[in-house]
Amino acid sequence: MRLAYQEAVGKSELPSWRCFEVDETCCKAYCELYGSKYVTGVQRGELWRSSARARDELWRCSIDRLPDAAFEGGDLWLMSPPCQPFTRSGKRRDLADPRCRALIRLLEALPALAEPPKALLLENVPEFQHSRAYDRLISSLRKLGYATEDHMLSPVDFGFPNTRTRFYVIAVAGNEAAELPELQSDAALRPVGSFLCAEVEEEALQVPKQLLEQAYAKNYTLDLADNTSLATKTFTAAYGKPDYGGTGLSVTGPLLMQASAAQPRFQHLEPSQWQQVRYFSPKEVAGLMGFPAGWQLPGELPLRTQWRLLGNSINVTVVSHLVSRLLQWQAIGSKEAVDKSRPLR
DSSP, X not given: OHHHHHHHXXXXXXXXXXXXXXXXXXXXXXXXXXXXXEEESOOOGGGGSGGGSOSEEEEESOGGGSOGXXXXXXXXXXXXXXXXTTOTTSOOOGGGXXXXXXXXXXXXXXXXXXXXXXXXXXXXXXXXXXXXXXXXXXXXXHHTTXXXXXXXXXXXXXXXXXXOOEEEEEEEETOOXXXXXXXXXXXXXXXXXXXXXXXXXXXXXXXXXXXXXXXXXXXXXXXXXXXXXXXXXXXXXXXXXXXXXXXXXXXXXXXXXXXXXXXXXXXXXXXXXXXGEEXXXXXXXXXXTTOOTTOOOOTTSOHHHXXXXXXXXXXXXXXXXXXXXXXXXXXXXXXXXXXXXXXXX
8 A cells, every 4th residue: 555655646745644453464564575663562542642652653563552642643545455245255244244343443534533634545345335334334434525426447458468356446635536547547458467576486386286186186277377468366365275276276376377378367286387387576577567667575585475465455556546636636636746746658
């Protein structure tokens, strides 16, 4: 989310940041990338005064444990709450799922804030649109005078050969409809080959033979991409997980066929083809997910950990377009703010 904001407005004169995350590995990677102050636990009392907080902090804590004061003063909220309560492969417990507590807590705190956010952005899976959590979100925002927009967007629409469709809600205080053009991109769809690295550690990216054998024995259909492919499925947090079983190869993300040939995208992989496939490297995954060229996670992180963090992330380019739209919407009538936001393209 932070990177998407930076891509939308430029890296100069960035505002102060307060980030909340529960995963320790994610927190440490974030702090290494951005130099943020790493705060653990929940501070109380006078420590919540703004003068006691650093300009750039990451808090490792559960949002549902925080007091209202923790959320004061944030002009823009960028949120990506857990998707498991809504996914088709899960139990779809919606608001009853404990992983919804953070979102519920934010919505409970919002009416009590002396300095509520001027704008919000939320990202989640497509199923969120028809959830009770969505209904509660929209109801809460509109009661407080926010105008909202819904967007269902795929990276394919922005030139990326990856079908990670996600649902987004953007909201601005003031309850005025946005007079902005339709959100779209004129970027040409690029083939998978545009995102492949010239040099990779082939051995590290080999698919374990045991997984290939299991997938073959159970006749699983795999998503196989080559240099010319114009679509790949979502990379999940379980991508490359060795103990996931053969089914993991069919549900956790695509594999790369290193020999380009006319072939169906979804197919069964014969034993004679096993040496021709590999996992996508983390850098390649990041490229397919809209991260800027040259960006990479801290190198000391294990390969599997990098895949997990990327699988839990967002398409940076798609979200940067939404942030740009959100800031233009908020800034209607304020030339200075509009000039700092990237025009839609």
